[in-house]
Each structure stands twice: as C-alpha cells, then as structure tokens.
Amino acid sequence: MAEPIRVLHVLGNIQLGGAESRIMDIYRHLDRARVQFDFLIHTDKEGHFDKEILQLGGRIFRVPRFQLYNYFSYRKAMADFFKEHHEFKAVQGHMTSTAAIYLPLAKKAGIPVTIAHARSAGVDKGLKGTLTGWMRRNLSRKADHLFTCSRLAGISVFGEKAVREGKTIFIPNAIDCQAFAYNEKKREELRRELGIEGKYVIGHVGRFHYAKNHEYLLQIFADLCGRKGAGAEYALLLLGEGGGMEKVKQLAGELGIDRCVHFLGNHSNVYDYYQAMDYFVYPSRFEGLPGTVVEAQAAGLKVLMSDTICGEVVVTGLVHTMSITGEPSGWADYIMETGIYERRSHVEEMKRAGFDVGAQAERMMAFYETGEWK
Secondary structure, three states, rough: OOOOOEEEEEEOOOOHHHHHHHHHHHHHHOOOOOOEEEEEEOOOOOOOOOHHHHOOOOOEEEEOOOOHHHHHHHHHHHHHHHHHHHOOOEEEOOOOOOOOHHHHHHHHHHOOOOEEEEEEEEEEEOOOHHHHHHHHOHHHHOOOOOEEEOOEEEEEEEHHEEEEOOOOEEOOEEOOOHHHHHOOHHHHHHHHHHHHOOOEEEEEEEOOHHEEEEEEHHHHHHHHHHHOOOOOOOOEEEEEEOOOHHHHHHHHOOOOOHHHHEEEEEOOHHHHHHHHEEEEEOHHHHOOOHHHHHHHHHOEEEEEEEEOOHHHOOOOEEEEEOOOOOOOOHHHHHHHHOOOOOOOOHHHHHHHHEEEEEHHHHHHHHHHHHHOOO
C-alpha cells in the first residue's frame, strides 16, 4: 500500500487559535491514507493540539522563533531543516511574516509545491507591524500558490496587484458546521452551569490581542448594563486567552462590570458555548476571515461586527456591521433594538456558501495530490 503524501504546515504555535483550529478541522476530515499533515512551529512549548496531532499520525518539528537580530541563524536553521526533511509534497506557510525566507529554501531543497496562506487582514501596531509588512513585501513572488481567506487578507499580505491580477486563491475558513447547530438542551445546561440563567448573554470568542478590540467591546457592554429600564440583566462571555487578558480584566473593574464578565479561557467544545449566547459582538480592528463569525451564524446567533471585517463572512441576514470609529453607545442601541429574534440553526446556508469543512477537506486533498485548485 502506498504511503500518504505529506504536507508541512508552518505556524508560530499550535495553540487554540483561529488558524490552528481551522487547520485541525481540515486535518480531522482528511483521508489520512491519502494525505498526512506535519507541523513546523516556532516554539519549544507544548501546544493545545500536540497530542491530537501525534495521535492522528502527524509529526511536530520545532525551530527557533524569528527575531530580527537572528535573521542569519534563523535562515540557517530553516535551510538545515529542509536539507534534512525534503520528503514533503507541499509546504504551506501560514506564518507569512517569514514565509519569504523559508518557502524559497523549501523549494531549493526539492519540495515541489510551496504555498503562502494569508489569514489576517492587518498587522500589529508599532514597529512589529512595520517589520512584518517589510518582510512580506516580495512574498507574492516567492511562493507557487497564494492562498487567502478573504480579499482583504490577500491585499494585506500579498498586495493589491496580486489580488487584482487573480494570482490569489480564495479558500474560506471552513468549520464543522453541524457541530454548531442550535441545541436548546445544551443551551439550558450550559447557562445553568455558568450561573447565567435568565440573563441576556453577549458573547465573544477570540484571543486577547490588539486586533480583537476587547476594550471597545467592554465599553459597549458597560453601556448596556448602565441603561435604566432595559428590562434585562446582562452577562458577557469571553472565550479565549492571550497576553492582553489582564488589561481587559482591569478595564472591566474600572467600568464596574467585572461581576458580569465571565473570562472562560479556551475550550475545545467551543460550539457548546455559542448555544448559551444571545448575541455575538465582534468589534475587531482587523481580521482575515473570522471563523468565529461563521460559527456564530451556523449556531443561529445575531452578529454585530465591525465594518473593517471582510464581506465574504456575511452569509446570512443575522449579520450587521457598524463602524468602530463611532461611540460604543450606538452599538448598544442596535443590540437593544434587534435583540429579540427567533433562534434557529443556519447550518445548511453555511454549507452551501462553502464553509463546510468536509467538502473543503476533499478539495484540499485533491489540490495536494495534483497541485491544481479546482
């Protein structure tokens, strides 16, 4: 029996983040007799998905984290890695800040297919963001294929010219849609477990990072909580982790809403938590294509998100966009005006729009085997 072809995914880490979760969703749905995934990551710390990857037959390789001062040692580490490991049919670089370094080295080592995958439509503020933009400046010419989760992400990472000339391939961030189908029983169980029965629940899923704009979200929530005669007691569920969490906790205290804000961390059964929510609010500064908004729609949740987020994610009439340059009270107004609605699943709509991971896994396998996107 022939061995499966192997595809190497390059990431910063394999924690419970958006890109990592989407890759793992695909991985679980592969015919691993045909295609097997391996991972090259930039940390020596154990990640959330380490054990599952090994159980599925994947391998995990590690290289030092890139810092500007270690450019030459980083390049050598990557070159040495691909000299030793050139058995892959394809290398897919999700860490695009350094993809212009490692993808040409993979190609030089004899790996047939190199892919740069744009998953974010912005960069961090300050010097780090400036350096990231500089490192990506020639990336569109240094990979065989340019994947992007949205038009905005493609422009941000590969440049407007590459997108305009049709050099990018749009691949939506697919999910296991059925797992998010609305479940009234699970809703009641989880709300009872969290002690939020009878409350109107605002939800958010995302790491505590500048891009996610948790500060603005808390201001919206504080405005809701402060309204007299609103007729509801509110709760805010925040799922995710990250370096910015402590500042957000501090702000919740300063706003006097800390008793109503639930910091829940990461959960592998995130689909259950969508059931407990009543409204999904997502005021991001920038995104690629947020799988969380796809998940929320599949679960039948009303979604209010910033107008900086790509239009490709808007599949159902559940989604409305607003500007984050306006006052948070405007967002609170809209939530109050539209907060009562009939909850039902929108799984089939999300599947028809191309967001079902099973169908996408089949297309990805065909691509890895043939080198052509169909």
